Amino acid sequence: MKLVEANLPPSDSSKLGLCEQTFEEKIRIWKLNGKSWSGRLSVEEYLGREEHLGNQDLTRDGSITYWLLTDLSKNPNERPILSSCESLKKRVLVKQHDQGVEEVVSFGIMSVFCDPALRGRGYAARMMKELGEKLDYRGQKHERKTQFTILYSDIGKTFYAKNGWEPYVSSHVSLPPVKQPNGMKPLHCRPLYASDLAALCGKDESMLKRSMHHARPPTGVAQVAIIPDKATMSWHHAREDYVAQRVLGRTPKVRGALVRCLDGSRVWCFWSRFFGNESTEGNILNILRLVIEAEATEQSLPSAQAVGSTSPSVNNQEHVEAMQAILQAAQLEAAQWNMGAVRMWNPSPLILQAAKKLDSSSQLTHRQEDSIASLRWHDDTTHPTDWIEWMANEKYAWC
Template sequence: MAAYELPPSRSPNLALLHPTQEEKVETWKLNGTSWRDGGITFWILVDSTLPPNERPILASCESFRKRALVARAGKLEDALSHGIGSVFCDPDFRGRGYAQRMIEELGKKLDTWNQEDGKKTIFTVLYSDIGKKFYSKFGWEAFHSSHIALAPTSSENKTRLSGARPLRAADLEELCSLDEQFLRADIVRNVPRKKTRVALVPDLQTMQWHHAREEFAGREMLGREPDIKGAHVGCEDTSQVWCIWTRTFGSTEAGNTLHILRFSIQGEENIAHDDPEAGIDLTDLKSTDQAKVHGAAAVLHTAQVEAARWGMKEVQVWNPTPLIVLAARQIEPSTELTHRGDESIASLRWHGEPEDRKRVEWVGNEKYAWC
C-alpha cells in the first residue's frame, strides 16, 4: 500500500461500508475469526475516496442478526435485533477517534438493517470490555451485569446432588423449543403499565454458534472437542430444570471458564422475586419448589465436574435469579454475586424514542445473548 496520510475522524470522506473479500480476510487477521452460520455482517470504517483493497481499515466490527421478543401493552411481538461484537481498531490508528466514529455510524445503520417492509430496529445489544461510559455515549446503556462463580470439582457427589443427566448436541433442539415457549409466556405475563420487556430468543442456532466456537478452540488447542453441552433434571411435579453451557478457552488455564449460557427452571416465575441479593430461605419454599432448588444444584454440580474435566478455572452463571443463587449456596454456602464494572457489561440501545429507554426491562440477560 502506498504511503497514506490518515484523515481526521470527522472527515466527510470517512464511511462505514462492507469490506471486500480481501478486506474481510484482513479484518479476520487483525481481530481473530468469528463464526455464525448466516446472519453476520462485517463492517469497516474506511476512507471512501480510496479504492477497495487499497484503503486502510481504520476500525472494524461485526453485527449478528438475532431473533427477539418485545412485550408491551399486553401484546407480544416477534422482532429482529442485532448484537455487536469484535469491535477493533488497529493499534497504529488508535487515539484518532475512529472507533467512536464507527460506533456512531453503526448506530444509524442498524436502525433499519435487515428489517423488512420499512420496519425499524427496536433494540440492539453489545457487551463492553471497556467499562460503562464509552458505549453509553452512543445509546448503548449499561444493564445489570453480575455473576456467581463456582469452583470445579473432580469428584461427583452421588448422594445429595445426584440425578442430573448430561445433555449432548442432539438433546438441545427439543429443550430450546420448550424454553422459547416458556419465555414467550413469561415475558408477556403481567407487564407493568408503560413498561416494555425485551428478550433475545435462546434458540438452537444461538447455542450452536457458541458451541461451534468451543469446538473449534478445543480442536485447535487440545486436539479434542467437547461433547457434553449441559445437564438436565426432571422434578417430581413433572417440571424440568436444565442448563446449557459452553467452555471459553483462554491462552492460559486462568482464562478458562465454563459459562452457563442459559439456565431454565420450569415454574420459577411463580416462586422467585426480582432481587437475587435479597435471598430466599429454602425452608420457606413448599416441597415441590425445594425440589427445583435441589435440581438446579444438581445441574450446577454436574457443570463443576465437567469444568474440572476440561481444566476450567470456574463455572460462571450470569445474572442469576434468586433461586439459582440459593441452589449454588447448597453447594458452596459462601457464594456471592460479583458485579462487573469493566468487562462483559451487558449494554442495550433502544432505537425508538429516547424517553422510552427508561421503561425497558431486559428479560433473559444471560450469557447466551453475548456475541
C-alpha cells in the same frame, strides 16, 4: 508507511463512511484483531475460527455483516482500515406496555476493533454513530424501525453509553471445579447432548413467549428478550469445538444437564467451555442458559428476576435442589476439562442459594469492565435502562 504517519482524514471528515468489508479487507482485519483476540490459537487457526463461525446456522445467508469505517474516496482493498465491527442478526421478543409479545429482528454488535496505533482519534465513536444509523431500518419489514440492538463491552460502561448503548446489570456467580460430588444426595441428573438442543430450545422459546405474554410489568415498562434458540446455542458450541480440537485434540460431547423434579417439571441448562490462555484460571465453563419449567402453568421463569419469583405451582426448594444438582454436574464437567471455574451470568436468588449450598464462599460479582451487557433502543432517545426490562439476560445472548 505506518497508518499513524499517513495523511488520514480526521474522524469528522465527510470522506469517511461505514461500508461492508471486502473479503481481502476481512482477512486483513482478522489478522489485526487476532493479535489481541486469538488466545491459544495461531494466527492461521484464528482466521479459520472466524471463517468457521461465519458459516453456522446463526450466521449464514447474510445474517452476519462485516463493517468497516474507512475513507470512501479510496478504492476497496486499498483504503485504510480505521475501525471495524460486525453485526449479527438475532431473533428477539418485544412486549411494549399493553401490547402483545412480538417477534422481530434485532442485531448484536460484536468484534468492535480499532488498531491500537489509531486509538484516541475518534474513529470508533464515528463508526458506532454510523452503525446505529445503518441498523435503524436494516432487515425490517414495512419500513419499520429496528426496536433495539445489543452489544457486550469489554472496555467498561462509558464509551458505548456515550454512543447510545446503555449498560445493564452484568453480574455472575462462580463455582470451583470439583472432581468428586460433595456428599449430598443429589437428584438424578442426566447429561444433555447436541441431540437435545432442538427439543429443549423449542420448549424454552415457547415458555419464554408465554411467560412474557402473561407478565404484567409496571405501567410504561417494556420487556425484551433474545430468543434462546438452537442456532444460538449451536454457534457457541461451534466456537467451543473449534478451539478445543486445536488446543486439546478433542471436542466436548456433553452440552449441559437436566433434572426432572417430583412435580413433573424439569430444570436444565446448556453450557459451553471457554479456553483462555495457558493458565487454568483463564478457562471458564459458562452456563449459557438455565431454565425452570413449570408444566402446570406452561410457564418458565426466564430471567434473573423471574426465577426468583414465587408461584403456587413452583416448589422453590425442590428447584433449588435441582439447580444444585445441575451446578454440581457443571463443576464435575469443568474439572474434566481443566476449567478454572463454572460461571453463571445474572443469577437469580434461587441460583445463588443453590450455589452457596455447593460453596459457602460463592458470591455475586458485578462486572465493571468486561462483558457489560448494553442495549440501544432505536425508537427513542431516553435511557432504556429506565423503562426496558431485559429478560433472560444470560450468557447465551452474548456475541
